[in-house]
Amino acid sequence: MKGEESVRTPMRIAVIGSGYVGTTLAAGFADMNHDVTAVDIDEAIVKTLNAGESPIHEPGLGGIIARTAGESLTATTDYTAITDAQLVFIAVQTPTTADGSINTDALRAATIEAVDTLVAGSERPDGHVIVIKSTVTPPKLAALREDVESRTSGSDIDIELASNPEFLREGSAVADFSAPDKIVFGIDSKRAGDWLEQAFEPIIATKSPDVIRTDPETASMIKYANNAFLAAKISVINDIGNICKEFGIDAYVVAEAIGTDHRISPEFLRSGVGFGGSCFPKDVRALIAEAAQAGYHAPLLDATVELNEEQPTRMVSLLEKHLNPAGARVAVLGLAFKPGTDDIRNSRSIPLIEALKKRGAQVVAYDPVATPPMRERFPEIEYANSAAGALDGADAALVMTAWDEFGALDTEFDTMTRPIVVDGRRIIERRDGITYEGLTW
Numbered sequence: 001m002k003g004e005e006s007v008r009t010p011m012r013i014a015v016i017g018s019g020y021v022g023t024t025l026a027a028g029f030a031d032m033n034h035d036v037t038a039v040d041i042d043e044a045i046v047k048t049l050n051a052g053e054s055p056i057h058e059p060g061l062g063g064i065i066a067r068t069a070g071e072s073l074t075a076t077t078d079y080t081a082i083t084d085a086q087l088v089f090i091a092v093q094t095p096t097t098a099d100g101s102i103n104t105d106a107l108r109a110a111t112i113e114a115v116d117t118l119v120a121g122s123e124r125p126d127g128h129v130i131v132i133k134s135t136v137t138p139p140k141l142a143a144l145r146e147d148v149e150s151r152t153s154g155s156d157i158d159i160e161l162a163s164n165p166e167f168l169r170e171g172s173a174v175a176d177f178s179a180p181d182k183i184v185f186g187i188d189s190k191r192a193g194d195w196l197e198q199a200f201e202p203i204i205a206t207k208s209p210d211v212i213r214t215d216p217e218t219a220s221m222i223k224y225a226n227n228a229f230l231a232a233k234i235s236v237i238n239d240i241g242n243i244c245k246e247f248g249i250d251a252y253v254v255a256e257a258i259g260t261d262h263r264i265s266p267e268f269l270r271s272g273v274g275f276g277g278s279c280f281p282k283d284v285r286a287l288i289a290e291a292a293q294a295g296y297h298a299p300l301l302d303a304t305v306e307l308n309e310e311q312p313t314r315m316v317s318l319l320e321k322h323l324n325p326a327g328a329r330v331a332v333l334g335l336a337f338k339p340g341t342d343d344i345r346n347s348r349s350i351p352l353i354e355a356l357k358k359r360g361a362q363v364v365a366y367d368p369v370a371t372p373p374m375r376e377r378f379p380e381i382e383y384a385n386s387a388a389g390a391l392d393g394a395d396a397a398l399v400m401t402a403w404d405e406f407g408a409l410d411t412e413f414d415t416m417t418r419p420i421v422v423d424g425r426r427i428i429e430r431r432d433g434i435t436y437e438g439l440t441w
């Protein structure tokens, strides 16, 4: 935000949880000149922040933390630092459980600790708003609100629980924070809405996002609906893309044309090997599971997940058109769930490598940054230090992540034993001398 307006009326803000959402939020508010305390139970993270460094890799974040640490941003493990905070944001993990629903133990523990700390030692006569940033389903948010109400009912400290869901993308979190399409406030009172608006004031003033005020459960549903819709959009274009492939049609030409219809929009129409990451798969599954608990079977979201699971298998089927994977040396290019990150959570490369191993292929994998986490997941496969190294002597290459450097590959394909390339992300140029298969084109 530097170089843009800083906030007119700085607020005392605490942010509990310093993952990628919490750190981006704390740093972003500190950069607007709010007085921010980041609270995390992990001492190493607290030390890193206080040393002016980012605990996570996110473009632009390190610079903001370097210039705000010790000034408008401090970090601590001590919850009593929140007792003078007007707004207390909670941004802790809500991991998935075996049935797909979310586990709110950490969220509940952090929220209850915050409430108890405020009830015991509030330094603000005007009270506090605790704002849930974590992604939590409406039924579980409602249960949390009941818990909080029962703990605050006997107290004369005014504590309100609100929700302000996050729409940041990994890799562009800082930019997304500073220039969102919308900001959603799930609130019970005008006071909470006004405080939240004051916190985001420079963004609202300079970027004019839509500001939506609603109740907390609806706000949390907006987050799930947003991710479910985008995930479903990818599965729809993948479904269309698979049909295009069968018909011998290029799905990207089709996508470009339908993207001109403003009701469809050109975004999120890249068909291929499917969506991964920590959010889409988890959030869609949570919605399916908790809808089922409420008595509704969500057929479209079921199909969204099913289709996404099948895309890597289609890569293998295309490979099998040209070669029997048993005993073949197969290069897997790209392990991260998307370019620009070393995050492999739900990466489509994981089921692909499993499928290749099952068929007896000898897998050699390469990613510019995501090899270390994948090596932990699959220690038994071979890892190359470069794309060229992976291609050298390979019988086939499967392209799983749209890293720019894969688009620049050229004569490197000449070193393959049998240059068969199955492209899952439309990043490789067709060229003479290689047998090229696009997943949906």
Ligand code: UGA
Binding pocket: 166, 167, 168, 169, 170, 171, 227, 230, 234, 267, 268, 269, 270, 271, 272, 273, 274, 275, 276, 277, 278, 279, 280, 337, 338
């Ligand atoms: C996603 C949402 O985009 C954010 O708005 C949301 O805040 C975030 O989840 C979250 O809930 O925290 P992210 O997981 O960082 O963000 O990743 P995206 O850039 O949305 O990509 C997700 C996956 O979809 C990637 O695997 C990507 O390769 C795939 N994708 C995306 C496609 O296959 N085709 C497309 O056209 C677009």
